[in-house]
Amino acid sequence: xxxxxxxxxxxxCCSNGKYLPLGCTRPSHKVSPVLPAFSSQLxxxxxxxxxxxxxxxxxxxxxxxxxxxxxxxxxxxxxxDGIPVYRVMDREGKVLQEDEDxxxxxxxxxxxxxxxxxxxxxxxxxxxxxxxxxxSFYMTNYGEEGTHVGSAAALNPDDMVxxxxxxxxxxxxxxxxxxxxxxxxxxxxxxxxxxxQMPVHYGSKDLGFVTISSPLGTQMPQAVGAAxxxxxxxxxxxxxxxxxxxxxxxxxxxxxxxxxxxLECPIIFFCRNNGYAISTPTSEQYRGDGIAGRGPAYGLxxxxxxxxxxxxxxxxxxxxxxxxxxxxxxxxxxxxxYRIGHHSTSDDSSAYRSVDEVRFWDSTDHPISRLxxxxxxxxxxxxxxxxxxxxxxxxxxxxxxxxAEKKLKPDWRLMFTDVYxxxxxxxxxQLQGMEDHLKKYGDHYPLKNYAKSNSPIE
Amino acid sequence: xxxHVTPRCVQCIKNKSFVRxxxxxxxxxxxxxxxxxxxxxxxxxxxxxxxxxxxxxxWTRSYSAHFTYVPDTVPSSEGETxxxxxxxxxxxxxxxxxxxxxxxxxxxxxxAFGGVFRCTLNLQEKHGKDRVFNTPLCEQGIAxxxxxxxxxxxxxxxxxxxxxxxxxxxxxxxxxxxxxxxRCGNEFDCGRLTFRAPCGAVGHGALYHSQSPExxxxxxxxxxxxMPRGAVKAKGLLLSCIRSNDPCIFFEPKIxxxxxxxxxxxxxxxLPIGKADILLEGENVTLxxxxxxxxxxxxxxxxxxxxxNVTCEVIDLxxxxxxxxxxxxxxVVKTGRLVIAHEAPLNCGLGAEIAASVQKECxxxxxxxxxxxxxxxxxxxxxxxxxxxxxxxxxxxxxxxxVEF
Numbered sequence: 001x002x003x004x005x006x007x008x009x010x011x012x013c014c015s016n017g018k019y020l021p022l023g024c025t026r027p028s029h030k031v032s033p034v035l036p037a038f039s040s041q042l043x044x045x046x047x048x049x050x051x052x053x054x055x056x057x058x059x060x061x062x063x064x065x066x067x068x069x070x071x072x073x074x075x076x077x078x079x080x081d082g083i084p085v086y087r088v089m090d091r092e093g094k095v096l097q098e099d100e101d102x103x104x105x106x107x108x109x110x111x112x113x114x115x116x117x118x119x120x121x122x123x124x125x126x127x128x129x130x131x132x133x134x135x136s137f138y139m140t141n142y143g144e145e146g147t148h149v150g151s152a153a154a155l156n157p158d159d160m161v162x163x164x165x166x167x168x169x170x171x172x173x174x175x176x177x178x179x180x181x182x183x184x185x186x187x188x189x190x191x192x193x194x195x196x197q198m199p200v201h202y203g204s205k206d207l208g209f210v211t212i213s214s215p216l217g218t219q220m221p222q223a224v225g226a227a228x229x230x231x232x233x234x235x236x237x238x239x240x241x242x243x244x245x246x247x248x249x250x251x252x253x254x255x256x257x258x259x260x261x262x263l264e265c266p267i268i269f270f271c272r273n274n275g276y277a278i279s280t281p282t283s284e285q286y287r288g289d290g291i292a293g294r295g296p297a298y299g300l301x302x303x304x305x306x307x308x309x310x311x312x313x314x315x316x317x318x319x320x321x322x323x324x325x326x327x328x329x330x331x332x333x334x335x336x337x338y339r340i341g342h343h344s345t346s347d348d349s350s351a352y353r354s355v356d357e358v359r360f361w362d363s364t365d366h367p368i369s370r371l372x373x374x375x376x377x378x379x380x381x382x383x384x385x386x387x388x389x390x391x392x393x394x395x396x397x398x399x400x401x402x403x404a405e406k407k408l409k410p411d412w413r414l415m416f417t418d419v420y421x422x423x424x425x426x427x428x429x430q431l432q433g434m435e436d437h438l439k440k441y442g443d444h445y446p447l448k449n450y451a452k453s454n455s456p457i458e
Numbered sequence: 459x460x461x462h463v464t465p466r467c468v469q470c471i472k473n474k475s476f477v478r479x480x481x482x483x484x485x486x487x488x489x490x491x492x493x494x495x496x497x498x499x500x501x502x503x504x505x506x507x508x509x510x511x512x513x514x515x516x517w518t519r520s521y522s523a524h525f526t527y528v529p530d531t532v533p534s535s536e537g538e539t540x541x542x543x544x545x546x547x548x549x550x551x552x553x554x555x556x557x558x559x560x561x562x563x564x565x566x567x568x569x570a571f572g573g574v575f576r577c578t579l580n581l582q583e584k585h586g587k588d589r590v591f592n593t594p595l596c597e598q599g600i601a602x603x604x605x606x607x608x609x610x611x612x613x614x615x616x617x618x619x620x621x622x623x624x625x626x627x628x629x630x631x632x633x634x635x636x637x638x639x640x641r642c643g644n645e646f647d648c649g650r651l652t653f654r655a656p657c658g659a660v661g662h663g664a665l666y667h668s669q670s671p672e673x674x675x676x677x678x679x680x681x682x683x684x685m686p687r688g689a690v691k692a693k694g695l696l697l698s699c700i701r702s703n704d705p706c707i708f709f710e711p712k713i714x715x716x717x718x719x720x721x722x723x724x725x726x727x728x729l730p731i732g733k734a735d736i737l738l739e740g741e742n743v744t745l746x747x748x749x750x751x752x753x754x755x756x757x758x759x760x761x762x763x764x765x766x767n768v769t770c771e772v773i774d775l776x777x778x779x780x781x782x783x784x785x786x787x788x789x790v791v792k793t794g795r796l797v798i799a800h801e802a803p804l805n806c807g808l809g810a811e812i813a814a815s816v817q818k819e820c821x822x823x824x825x826x827x828x829x830x831x832x833x834x835x836x837x838x839x840x841x842x843x844x845x846x847x848x849x850x851x852x853x854x855x856x857x858x859x860x861v862e863f
Contacts (some may be wrong), residue, residue, distance in 0.1 A: 136662035136840075187841040195841035198664040214666035215623060216595060249594035251626060277595050279568045284592045352571045415834065415842040426805070430834050434845060441851040446844055 082289045085336055086316060087306035091365055093373025095311075102315055104153075106380045112153055112173075112310060113375060116145035116368050118393045119169045122178065123341070125397050126185055126199075130345045134405065135185045137199045143308075143340030145169050146367025147272050150313025151333075154321060155240060160230070161209045162223035162241045164216070165200055166272065166339075170242070174207040178397055182404030189410045189451040194418070217243060217250030220269070224256050224330075227265035231328055238325045240268040240317075245334075246277025248291050260330035261299035268320045269300070269332045272307065274339035279352040292334035300332040307337030308367040311374070338365070411453035423458050431457070523661070523713070524849045525753040529720040530690045539721035544714045547689035547722050548577045548654070551696040552615060554726050556585045559613050561650075562700070564590045566600055566617030574619060575656055575715050597623055601630035601653070605638065608648035608705075615700055621657035621709060622666045628674070635705040636680030649703035652696070656712035657685070658750055659801050659847050663712075664840035670749070670802040670833075675707055676779045676811070682731055683778035685709040685749040689720040691776065694729030702731060709778075711749040734782035736789070740769035743795040743857050746786060746812065748775040751799050751848065758853040765854070768861050778808060786812065787819050794825035795860040799848045804832040826863035829856035 058067055088100045095101045104112075123140040130138040141148065148169025155161075161170055168181070180192065184202050187195035192204060193211060203211025210226075213219065223241035230237040247253060248271060260267050271291040275282055288294070295302025301323060305316045313335055320331035338361040342349045349358070375381035416423060416431045423431070438445060532539060542550060556562050564578060570592040572579035582590040593600050597618055604616040618624045624631070631653065639647035657670050675681050682704050686692035692710065699706035737752065738759050745755040752774040759770035771789050775781055790796050796816055798809035809830040816828060831848040839846055 196664065196837070196839045198662070198667070198840055201664075214664075215625075246595040249596045249599070251596060251598050277567070278574065279571045280592050280595065284570075285594050346574065409841045412842050412845045415836055415839045415845060419836045426835055430804075434834075437852060437855060441855070444851050 077288055080289070083292045083302065083304045083334075085304050085306050086312055087309045088311040088315060089309050089370055089374055091370060093370050093375075093377055095374075100315065102311055102318070104311075104314070106378070108153070109371070109375060109378075110380060112149045113368070113371050113381070114389065114393070115149045115169060115173050116310070116371065117389065118178075118397070119145055119148070119172050120368060121390075121393045122168075122172075122181060122397050125394075125401060126181075127341075127345065129185075129401065130199075135199050137345055138185065139166055139200045139344045140341035141166055141168050143338050143361060143366060144272055144274055146310040146371065147270070147307040147313055147335045147337055149173050150307075150310040150367075151240065151268075151270055151317040151335075154314045154317035156237070156321075158208060158235075158237055159321070160223075160226055160237065160239045161207075162219040162226065162239065163209065163212055164219065164243050164247060164272075165212050165214070166244070166274075167242045168200070168202065171202055171204065171207065171209050174204075174209060176202065176204055176207060176209070178400035179403060180204070182400045183407065186404045186407065187409060188404055188407035190404070190407055191410070194414050195410045196415075216247040217252035217256075219243070220247070220250075220252050220256035221259060223269075224260045224263070224265050224267055227260065227267035227324075227330075228263055231264070231266055236325055238266045238268065238321050240270055242270045242272060244277060245271055245273040245275075245282055245291055246280065246285055248294075249277075249285060257294065257298040257300060257330075257332070264328045265330055266324040266328050267330045268317065268324055269330065270317070271332070271334045272337060273334055274307075274337050276339050276343070276349070276353070278343045278347060279349070281353075290334055292332055295332040298332075300330050302332040302334070304334045304336060307335030308365050308370060310367055310371045337367070340366075408451040409449050410451055411457065412447070412450045413453065413457040417457055523717070524659075524844070524847055525750060526757050527688075527714070527717050527719075527753050528756050529718070530688050532690060532721065532723055536723045536725075536727075538724045540724050541719060542689050542693075542722040543716050544686070544689045544692050544710065544718040545575050545577050545716065547693040547720075548696055548710060549579055549581070550722065550724075551693040551700070552578065552581060553584070555613070555615065555697060555700045556581065556589060558726065559700075561611060562589065562613040562615065563607060564615045564617070565593050565603070566654075567593060567595055567619045569593075569617055573617065575710075575712065577654070577710075577715075578617070597625075597627040598630055601627035601635065604651050604653070605630060605635050605648045605705075608651040609638070609646050611650075613650045613700060614648075615652050615654065618653055618655040620667055620712075621655040621671050622669045624653070624655055624671060627653075631675070631681070631705075631707070632678045636678045638680075638705075640680060647703070648705055650700075651705040652699045652702075653705075653707045654696070655707065655709055656715070657709040658711040658713060659838070659843060660713045661843065662840065663838070665837045668801075668838040668843075670709070670800065672707075672709055672748075672778045673802055673806060673808045673811075676808055677806075680705070681779060682706040683709070684731060684776065685711065685778060686776070687711075687749060687752040687774050688714065688718040689722050691729060691735075692718075693722055694727050695731065695776070697726065698728040698731050701728065706731070709749065713750055732777045732780045732782055734776050734785040735774045736771060736785065737774055738770065738772040740771035740793065742768035742793055743770045743797060743860055744786070744789040744793045745770045745772045745797050745799070745853070745857070746775060747773075747799045748778065749801075751801060754848070754850050754853060755799060757850050758857060761850060761854050762857045766858060766861060768857065770857065781808075781812070783815060783819070786816065790816050790820045791823045794823050795829075796824075797829045797831060797853060797856045797860060799831040799853050799856075801833050801847060803835045804830060805835050807832055826860040829860050831856045 089095055119141055126138045127140050129135050148167055152170040152173035183190040184193055185199040201212040203209055220241055220243055223239050227239040273291060277285055292302045292304040303316050305312045307313060316333050320333055323329050324331050340358055340362050413431060416427050419427060552564055568574055569578045570582050578590060600616050604614040608614045635648050635651060659668050672683055675683050682702060684695050684699055686695050696708055699708050745758060747755045755772050759772050762768050762770050771793055773789060798812055800807055800809055809832060813828040831853045833846055
């Protein structure tokens with residue numbers, strides 16, 4: 001009698017680094033319940049199998065997990081059909097499987113919708129303000145609002161967020177105020193980041209959102225380190241790390257996936273696959289089954305979700321969080337979505353994609369309209385509420401914008417602080433040198449635009 | 459072949475007089491559009507690209523330029539010239555490199571559609587997808603891939619989207635590209651390898667779109683490092699780098715991409731690596747810079763003449779490594795005073811290396827301590843940029859300190 005070991009069973013068991021033969025019954029080695037269609041659809045068993053005679057030794061190479069085979073056979077990259085895209089609603093906001101509806105209370109769904117639309121309104125105004133030269137730079141979140149709010153709503157407030165740069169909705173959900181956003185974009189004296197970074201590089205210790213850094217992928221291994229520290233602290237906290245499918249090509253992404261698996265860290269890797277890294281389409285970014293397809297190879301629990309289905313994102317993140325925290329297992333979520341806006345205000349995407357393509361996603365498959373349809377179907381929303389909220393949110397954004405614009409920039413001497421915890425003698429000397437210089441040449445500098453700090457700069 | 463770009467005020471230099479004011483109005487604040495370029499085939503720009511170019515001015519538009527751009531001019535003996543800005547000159551150099559060398563390839567992030575700074579515009583259409591192509595978003599991959607292709611006989615032009623993002627490739631560049639020939643006993647080399655990277659202050663780039671990382675690489679034996687001050691220099695120097703048998707890093711000051719407009723010779727030409735340019739001759743103080751800073755220093759020379767009644771010799775170092783010691787030493791022997799200015803931070807910046815060398819070679823000629831005017835020893839800040847950069851007033855004060863010592 002011969003026992004057939006399939007990729008299927010390896011996938012079930014490899015995510016915690018141990019090989020177990022078919023029939024393993026340990027709870028953690030079962031196919032995750034969030035992947036109902038995964039095992040059946042994923043594998044074409046006939047195309048790849050290893051055959052081990054009963055009772056015969058298995059390969060004993062260090063790190064080997066499989067059996068022997070006497071068939072000369074290369075593993076094909078199209079071994080399986082691809083991880084399916086999990087969704088809860090169709091494009092009309094109709095729930096497909098009643099038991100997949102998270103049945104969130106009305107006020108929570110409305111709050112999620114308000115966050116997504118407020119973000120959209122803020123984006124429009126800040127994008128325009130950059131066009132008018134009032135702020136220096138901006139990046140919109142158009143089309144990805146569902147990935148932000150759906151995932152953020154499924155986390156605990158004390159979970160830590162490592163973002164890339166297009167996750168403003170996560171911060172908004174966590175309580176970053178319009179004033180906070182505007183102050184950062186203006187780099188004024190109320191900016192938590194003290195005017196040092198470009199617009200959209202938000203961060204807030206109170207909200208557990210680590211300040212954004214422009215280099216791509218650098219946050220990923222950092223997030224794993226944070227998750228490891230959380231694991232040791234045993235407070236039931238988890239880390240979520242956002243990144244794009246482009247950043248997933250950076251070497252840091254590999255390090256992050258691998259470290260998280262070997263060190264068994266409570267982390268959710270949340271990939272926003274929006275189709276483009278600036279101009280580079282996914283077809284030039286990767287081959288194989290996307291980002292989620294890499295998960296099994298690294299030993300990560302993996303799922304692909306419809307990022308425009310806010311409830312699907314919520315369900316996936318909620319379950320991922322439970323597994324990450326309870327079992328100390330890293331989870332990879334690939335949310336499929338579409339970047340409706342340009343990469344940034346420095347970009348004009350009509351150079352590399354058609355206006356029709358953008359219009360399709362904007363008009364046909366937008367996360368905001370889908371969640372609105374869900375609310376309409378439940379009778380929780382109507383045109384009057386929509387109009388009232390639109391007006392109210394726009395006013396709130398404009399008022400915050402005006403407040404931020406009036407503020408001075410921070411004291412220029414804050415340029416020298418926070419390089420080190422304590423300013424070094426060299427920096428003190430350079431600061432003094434600038435003070436002396438400005439006494440003499442101050443007329444040539446925009447000093448009137450900068451506040452004068454009342455507290456000592458040190 | 460001419461090897462030295464004559465500065466615009468050459469006649470005045472020859473006459474030992476100084477040009478005040480400069481002969482032509484500066485191009486400050488003037489944004490060029492591709493339509494200003496004549497319809498030469500290799501830089502033809504369609505209406506769509508025109509529109510895109512206008513939008514993409516974000517990174518190259520100077521909200522309040524801290525310098526006045528002074529264009530180079532070339533003698534009429536150089537033949538046909540075309541009005542180009544720096545990104546068009548870079549594009550033109552790469553076009554020539556691809557046409558003249560069938561092994562040449564160009565790649566990087568977003569290169570296929572023309573690059574975020576439009577430097578590779580139309581090159582894929584013209585030379586093919588196998589020669590001009592996008593890579594996945596991975597700088598260490600770009601560097602390693604480039605080294606391998608060069609080792610196997612290709613001429614490689616690899617783009618790092620911003621110099622600030624070159625650091626994931628640091629290992630490949632510093633430990634591999636720089637040391638390849640040496641460690642192989644010259645069995646193998648990756649000399650036909652050029653990295654292009656936009657660098658420098660731009661008015662609103664903050665920490666990660668403003669850095670000038672030349673000193674990190676100057677500390678590594680085996681690399682040649684070049685930074686042009688304008689379009690004419692960029693074309694000739696880039697062609698020299700591409701054809702050099704040593705790996706090169708070509709830093710392009712991004713604020714000059716549009717503002718540096720010159721009449722650029724259309725023919726294939728190279729300019730020497732390792733040769734500094736004396737842009738203005740003077741008797742009292744040597745002002746040394748590279749890239750954008752050269753233009754700041756030209757203005758400082760003017761201010762010093764007007765306010766301090768001293769004449770400054772302005773030198774563009776051009777090549778960061780190997781730097782032109784002879785030209786610098788000769789100048790300092792003459793003037794007795796040296797002011798070095800660069801955007802990168804003070805500590806261990808290239809100014810430190812130059813100052814140490816000059817004090818050794820010109821010790822008895824020095825009338826004052828060597829002055830360095832640089833970015834502060836902090837990360838490059840966003841809203842504080844006017845207080846961070848080595849602007850003309852800080853440089854002028856250094857001239858005063860040198861003269862009044």
